[in-house]
Amino acid sequence: MKIHDLITTTDALADLCERLATSEFVTVDTEFMRENTYWPELCLVQIANTEEAAAIDPLAEGIDLAPLLDLLCENDDVLKVFHAGGQDVEIIVNLTGKTPFPIFDTQIAMMAISQSEQIGYANLVDHWQNIQIDKGARFTDWSRRPLTERQIEYAIGDVTHLSVIFPKMLKKLIKTGRGAWLDAEMEKLSDASNYVTDPASAWKRIRQTGRNPQALGRLKALAAWREGEAQHKNIPRGRIMRDETLADIANHPPKKQGDLAKVRGLSNAWKDNDIGKRLLKVIEEAEPLPKAEMPEKVKRGAPLGKEGALVADLLKLLLKIRSREIDVAPRLLTRADEMEALAAGVRDLQVLQGWRYEVFGKDALELVEGKTGFTVKDGRLNMTHIDDAHGDAHADMGAALAAE
Structure with missing residues (x-):
């Protein structure tokens, strides 16, 4: 494989992208910094x-990334392959408002052909190529220039290995017939709305146990305000205020700005600075959360009842057995909350639809309905239909009686 020198000009980038545009697929990775910035x-x-492979320097003076972004987001003939590409895609969405398309993520694909749920890149390379990657440059400051040869070599390795692994992975997916299992997961990756932060929805990410409309209304207003402050200053939202502090203020709002100095997590300066004034204004103007936006009550443990909780535990055991039998990641089949819902009698579930029903949901439903059970054979747990188990027991008893 030809490895190019670091690309620092628009002309060199355009030439590279013109050649790559004839490929069936390209593997893509990015290096970025966000410890001190919002974006x-x-x-x-x-x-x-x-x-061929190359590293492109977006910080090079005068370089225009348009040829690359066109290849990633406008050329539908070339498949774009990432590994754990969520943050890479987010960057591209920030630049273009679009996601790379069509897209394939090898971390997600591994869930369909192994029991690995979030396999790291180093383990992926070790699994497919038996190569141990030197991760010494992983925590480098990628914004500093000039980049060293070792940094560039390390970075390019993230796509050269992937270009060898992807065809092997695709071949196995085709052989096992599991490619269709990944369609919905890849569609999520292609939805640009998943990468855009809506300040009006920011409060939903903050842990909040209460259901007081006034407190939740303040939480929504404060979270949106913090998001705007962080975006405007281009600093992490936690630098404005931590989630715990935000929730505390929403539940126990200060009556005057001077009281902000008493809030745990805020400095004394908040009692008379401009950001403190803006915060207090948000609190004063916050409206109670509308009934339509109130979060649903979370049902855990007890509402299932003791028997329901036991059934949920049996479903989780079945999931472990089935995942082991067919070598697939449990999370691709279903989630814990779905199994609890199934045990509680809910039937409108993803696990009871499509390929998930055929692979796992059908047996899970039969377990809930008492049509199947667990048996131990040769030291391993297995699923057995109740009628089959009774038949085997009757056969064994008949044989014993005949022997007498």
């Missing part, structure tokens, strides 16, 4: 096909 700062882009 991730793109510092390097790596891209490869089966014949």
Whole structure:
């Protein structure tokens, strides 16, 4: 494979993208910094096909990334392959408002052909190529220039290995017939709305146990305000205020700005600075959360009842057995909350639809309805239909009587 020098000009980038545009797929990775900023700062882009690979410097003076972004977001003939690409895609959405398309994520794909739920890149390479990657440059400052040869070599390795692994993975997916299992997961990756932060919805990410409409209304207003402050200053939202502090203020709002100095997590300066004034104004103007926006009551444990909780535990045991039998990640089949809902009598569930029903949901439903049970054979747990188990027991008893 040909490895190019670091690309720092628009002309060189355009030439590269013109050649890559004829490929069936390209593998893509990015290096970025976001420890001190709200928006991730793109510092390097790596891209490869089966014949060549390159690293692109988006910080190079005068470079225009348009040829690369067109290849990623406008060329539907080339499949874009990432590994755990959520943050990479987020950066591209920030730049273009679009996601790369069509898209394939090897971390997600591994769930369909192994029991690995979030396999890291180093373990992926070790699994498919028996190569141990040197991760020494992983925590480098990618914004500093010039980049060293070791940094560039490390970064390009993230796409050169992937360009070898992806065809092997695709071949196995085709052989096992599990490619269709991933359609919905890849569609989620392609939805740009998943990467755009809506300040009006920011409060939903904050842990809040109460259901007081006034407190929740303040929480919504404060979370949206914090998001706006962080975006405007381009700093992490936690630098404005931590979630715990935000929730505390929503539940116990200060009556005057001077009281902010008493809030745990805020400095004394808040009692008379401008950001403190803006915060107090948000609190004063916050409206109670409308009934239509109230979060649903979370049902855990006790509402299932003791018997229902036991059934849920049996379903989780079945999930472990089935995942082991067919070598698939449990999370791809179902989630814990779905199994609890199934045990509680809910039937409008994803696990009872499509391929998930055929692979796991059908047996799970039969277990809930008492049509199947567990048996131990040769030291291993197995699923057995109740009628089959009774038949085997009757056969064994008949044989014993005949022997007498």
